[in-house]
Amino acid sequence: MSVVGAEYRPPWTALHVIGIGGASGSGKTTVAQKLIKTLNVPWVVILSLDSFYKPLTKEESARAFKNEYDFDDPSALDWDLLFECLSALKQGKKVEIPQYSFALHNRLPTKTTIYACNIIILEGIFTLHDPRILSLLDMKIFVDTPSDICLARRLNRDILHRGRDLRGVLTQYNRYVKRSYDDCVRPTMKNADIVVPRSDSHVALDMITQHIRQALAERSRKHLEALRALQSSPTSSADELGGLRNIICLPQTPQLHAMQTIIRDANTSRDDFQFYLERLAVLLIERAMVELPHEQITIETPTGKSCTGMALSASEVVGVSIVRAGETLEVGLRRVIPDVSLGKILIQSESMTGEPKLHYSKIPPLSPTGHVFLLDAQIATGAAALMAIRVLLDHGVPEENVVFIAYLAAPSGLQAIARVYPKVRVVVSVIDEGLMHPTAFIVPGFGNIGDRYFGC
Incomplete structure (x- = not known):
């Protein structure tokens, strides 16, 4: 008698990955949080692209503290590590995610463990930039918000939550952020499946939520069918x-x-x-x-x-x-x-x-x-x-x-x-x-x- 040879794939090996891109301060995190609240399903994780900034050398760190390091360039990110982590999560594996401190301008020694999620929401200004990352995303969203609102939000965030001063934030914005948006961020809008006008578009959020629910329901149906096949007769x-x-x-x-x-x-x-x-x-x-x-x-x-x-x-x-x-x-x-x-x-x-x-x-x-x-x-x-x-x-x-x-x-x-x-x-x-x-x-x-x- 032979009973060997079947395969079991738990639902987290069919992980649903949503990518949200857009300008700094456009409301990407707000959209992600609204999706989590509306979906009301367990084990949804927001993964920030900021976690994947490369470690800085002493010279680069000194420039960063003088607001002279360009964090708004795609080359500042460790794309290889991000691809490795997302690929492992899509395969159902446990992954250690780095933690980045903007106050220290460097990675922290501690890491965050992610395992067996239902949904990963990857958000960051360059989420829709790298072709390898795009290939792993099940839904691609671009949040399109007017630049004056983006600047106001960035000032509030960087001063209150990242320990920056007003002059430093404005200097970096004028030197790097605006140019980066025009040259590198806005062109990625063409890669999006859905463009959300501002972060408070209820129609767009309802459409996204419905699509995700349908995908999760289909995943559950396939999981139950596979279990019944293993248990039947x-x-x-x-x-x-x-x-x-x-x-x-x-x-x-x-x-x-x-x-x-x-x-x-x-x-x-x-x-x-x-x-x-x-x-x-x-x-x-x-x-x-x-x-x-x-x-x-x-x-x-x-x-x-x-x-x-x-x-x-x-x-x-x-x-x-x-x-x-x-x-x-x-x-x-x-x-x-x-x-x-x-x-x-x-x-x-x-x-x-x-x-x-x-x-x-x-x-x-x-x-x-x-x-x-x-x-x-x-x-x-x-x-x-x-x-x-x-x-x-x-x-x-x-x-x-x-x-x-x-x-x-x-x-x-x-x-x-x-x-x-x-x-x-x-x-x-x-x-x-x-x-x-x-x-x-x-x-x-x-x-x-x-x-x-x-x-x-």
Whole structure:
């Protein structure tokens, strides 16, 4: 039986990138903020082109403090770095964005991390200038505002927010900014899909918003279709899946079966449910530890005799819980590895469509040879599991270093994981019959594990 060969692409690999160009002070940031407010979708990031100014040499920095350095020329920007960052974001990767200080006229040592966005809004005077950047933009907007309004806004911004003085701002404007707009910025208007007259054009903003919503809806439709294709018509029974090398089901001993029976029973008290679920968690974690690399060592026993034994050789192990039911496994993990570092991933499904959406991720720092125990209470359709594994891979965790741990699973969810991530090992206590339609609850199942464990 072969279940390998499928591909899963999370929605952030179809990132929608909007570019907004226009004169300095034209209202590009205002347009971006109005779009965010109108769209009302999570994980929209405004990326300023200002972040990509090149680091200055000592001589250039001295000129900048005298208002004699031309920041309004395309050559002042690090286009290679911007292209690299945007390309990586379009591929769904985590990216570190530089921070630029206009007060210091240089890059800061700190960076901003961007990952798994729905929309990136790139705004700056030269956003529509470079052909490589244009090729990455899904929508190109130019904000066309009268020059007197632009100057007034620039004076207000540079004096109040960038620590500049009036004379310096006017000197730079007359020497560099106006010439740059005429020669370099205004010609990029021809590259725009939409020209917004001033930043308060409601008609233009409504048209842009409608277009973006349609694009996001189409992306969600394709994502759901891909998930259904991975989950549909499982060709593997529980016994066949249990026989796969990377799907590990605990031996169904009478003791284990008795624990599962207590956990399944709707009449089990919350205290007993917690107690036996935590016992089961320890068994699962101990079995997962077998999947980690070990090495042979020699020790001396209290009797003074040498003894050959084994020791964990993995450089480090961290746990990452899928909030919130996955957190029920943390007690068992800490009993086995008391000082383990823990991360969190929050994935919730849309109430109307059932599409899983990533809302939060915090992954502990991990060496390239480190291993991750990914914790969730159950694997039903496999949608959340696929997304969570992809988050780990995007953070540099090798696929073969991920061990997914769950109390129980349905065949369709396990098959989806095995198809897409054949090197990920999955440890469960039992593989149940399947899913109840249309709710997608596992049957016979353990019920809502999070509600039963936490009491709400």
